Structure formats: C-alpha cells, structure tokens
C-alpha cells in the first residue's frame with residue numbers, strides 16, 4: 360500500500376508525507392531541458408517517455424513521497440473537438456469557444472483519444488517509482504474546465520462566465536454532464552493504468568455564490584467521486600475547491616472526498632476544528648512563503664505541523680509552486696519538515 364493510501368486508512372505517519380503542487384515544472388532546470396527537447400508543452404504531455412521522466416524528476420531530486428502524473432486539466436478539451444494550444448506568455452488558448460452550435464454527439468471517448476498517452480506515461484512512471492510512493496492521477500473539475508471552454512483562455516472576469524452559464528442553462532448543464540462522464544472514464548483509466556490516488560482540481564470554485572457552487576461544483580464532483588468509489592473502493596480521492604472559503608465544509612459533506620486540499624487563504628484553526636473532523640487535511644503552506652524562504656517559511660511550516668499534526672495529514676502548498684522559487688528553498692522546506700519532532 361502506498362503512503363497516501365496508508366494515511367487515508369487513518370495511519371499516523373510522522374513526519375507527514377510531503378508533495379508539492381506543480382512539483383514538476385519550470386523552477387527545475389532538468390524540467391526545462393526535457394521541455395525544450397519535447398518542443399511544446401503539449402508535445403511533452405503527449406510523449407509518455409518524456410512526461411514520465413518529468414513526473415519522476417522531483418522525486419529523484421527531493422525524495423518526495425508522491426508523484427503526480429505530468430499532464431494538464433485542459434487536455435480533455437480535445438475530446439469535445441476543440442483545439443487546445445499553449446502560448447508562452449498567454450497560457451492556454453481553446454478554439455473555438457463554446458457556442459450553441461457545439462455538437463455534443465461528436466464527443467471523442469477517452470479510449471479513442473490522445474488522452475491514452477497519459478495512461479502510457481502512468482504505466483511507465485509506476486514501474487519506475489518505488490512501491491511505497493504514491494502516484495497521483497488527476498482531472499480538472501467540470502466547472503473549472505468549463506470556465507476555460509467558455510472564455511477560450513484564462514480569465515479574471517468571472518462575471519461574464521457566470522452570466523453565460525445562467526443565460527445558457529440547458530447547454531451549460533449538458534456540458535457539465537459531458538465533462539463529468541468524460542472525467543469518470545479518464546480517472547478510471549488512470550487508476551487501471553496504475554494511479555493509486557486521484558485528485559480533482561477545481562481552481563475557480565471560489566468565484567461562485569452558494570447556489571451556483573452547489574449546482575456546478577458540488578453536484579458534478581459528487582457524481583465523479585461516487586462513480587470512482589463504486590468501482591475502486593481503496594483509491595483515495597483528493598478534492599481541491601480552491602478559494603471556496605466557507606463552502607469547504609459543504610463541499611466535503613456533499614461530495615464525499617476523502618482528502619481535502621486546503622488553499623493558503625484558509626484559517627488553520629478553522630481547518631483543524633471543523634474540516635479535520637470530516638476529511639484528511641492536505642496543505643497549506645503558501646507558495647509565496649516557499650518562494651521567500653527563511654524565517655517566514657519556517658514559521659509557516661511549524662504552524663501547519665502544530666495545528667494539523669494531531670491527526671494523519673499530508674503537507675503541501677496551498678497552490679502550485681511559483682516558477683522562480685529557489686530550489687534551495689524547496690530543499691529547506693523538506694528538511695525542516697523531516698527534521699521536525
């Protein structure tokens with residue numbers, strides 16, 4: 360059984376297991392070399408040999424306790440016959456954006472799509488990863504993926520996105536359903552290929568009012584979690600409703616996730632007193648503190664360890680590592696945790 364599965368079964372592991380969101384990425388020189396060899400970011404995602412190599416790079420360098428498969432939550436756009444590109448200074452670009460003319464009968468099933476390259480990468484990574492280390496598979500939650508499909512790219516103005524959802528209720532509901540079904544297939548195939556933990560990223564869940572949150576974040580996630588739990592009882596599911604503040608509690612209650620990824624805006628006393636009774640905590644050192652390092656980082660690690668350490672928990676950041684984070688700070692982060700007693 361891998362270390363995150365043991366934690367999920369209630370085993371206290373001290374010091375806690377460590378992994379870092381976006382642990383494979385541009386702050387690592389060895390990543391940048393493979394990224395260049397691969398050509399584009401998408402070429403890297405779809406090349407199982409390279410993507411499994413970058414999946415394992417942070418494990419080799421830092422001896423982290425879990426690897427997360429190298430891919431992206433937006434690859435699934437291609438299954439809706441949309442074109443996905445990544446441009447260096449822009450990020451993701453999806454064309455065309457969702458229109459009423461989208462033909463949902465032509466959805467490409469996961470097993471017939473390029474997403475199967477991700478399974479090859481999982482298979483390669485699992486074979487090379489030590490058996491006690493976890494391999495995390497993932498998908499984007501339907502709501503977060505949908506924000507990119509509606510806008511065609513990253514947005515800061517979610518009011519337009521939310522208005523679109525309200526003005527196109529039938530299509531919006533259909534899209535959430537299609538993404539839910541695709542995500543269930545995608546995660547199932549990842550588990551079959553060797554992922555032993557699953558994470559659902561809902562980066563933009565924090566922009567919604569309660570009712571929309573329940574309909575667009577909670578309900579689709581609940582459907583995904585229950586389908587996965589029906590088939591794979593032993594596979595822990597991590598939910599990450601980033602920015603959801605007061606709705607973290609209802610998210611845990613309603614979706615049935617096992618592990619809750621905390622963002623760094625949450626108050627740790629609240630997390631300990633309320634959320635830790637309901638799910639295993641993962642988090643939540645701020646990426647800014649990791650970049651800054653020194654006393655600020657040490658204080659935050661100690662605070663996290665003291666507050667969450669009475670129960671089994673997983674230490675991580677509250678969001679992805681920032682790309683100019685010094686590697687020495689990552690080394691210190693791990694050393695401080697592992698030397699703590």
Ligand code: CP3
Nearest residue numbers: 380381382383384400427428429430431432450560562679
């Ligand atoms: O190490 C890991 O965590 C695994 C790989 C991973 C990536 N993206 C690689 C990536 C994971 C789990 C993701 C998830 C993801 N992708 C999310 C949810 C988590 C979060 O960060 O909130 C989102 C919203 C995306 C969409 C996405 N991918 C954007 C908006 C961007 C551009 C912004 C950026 O950081 O450049 C990406 C690109 C991306 N995904 C990179 C990486 C390593 C950088 C691409 C590069 O190397 O050029």
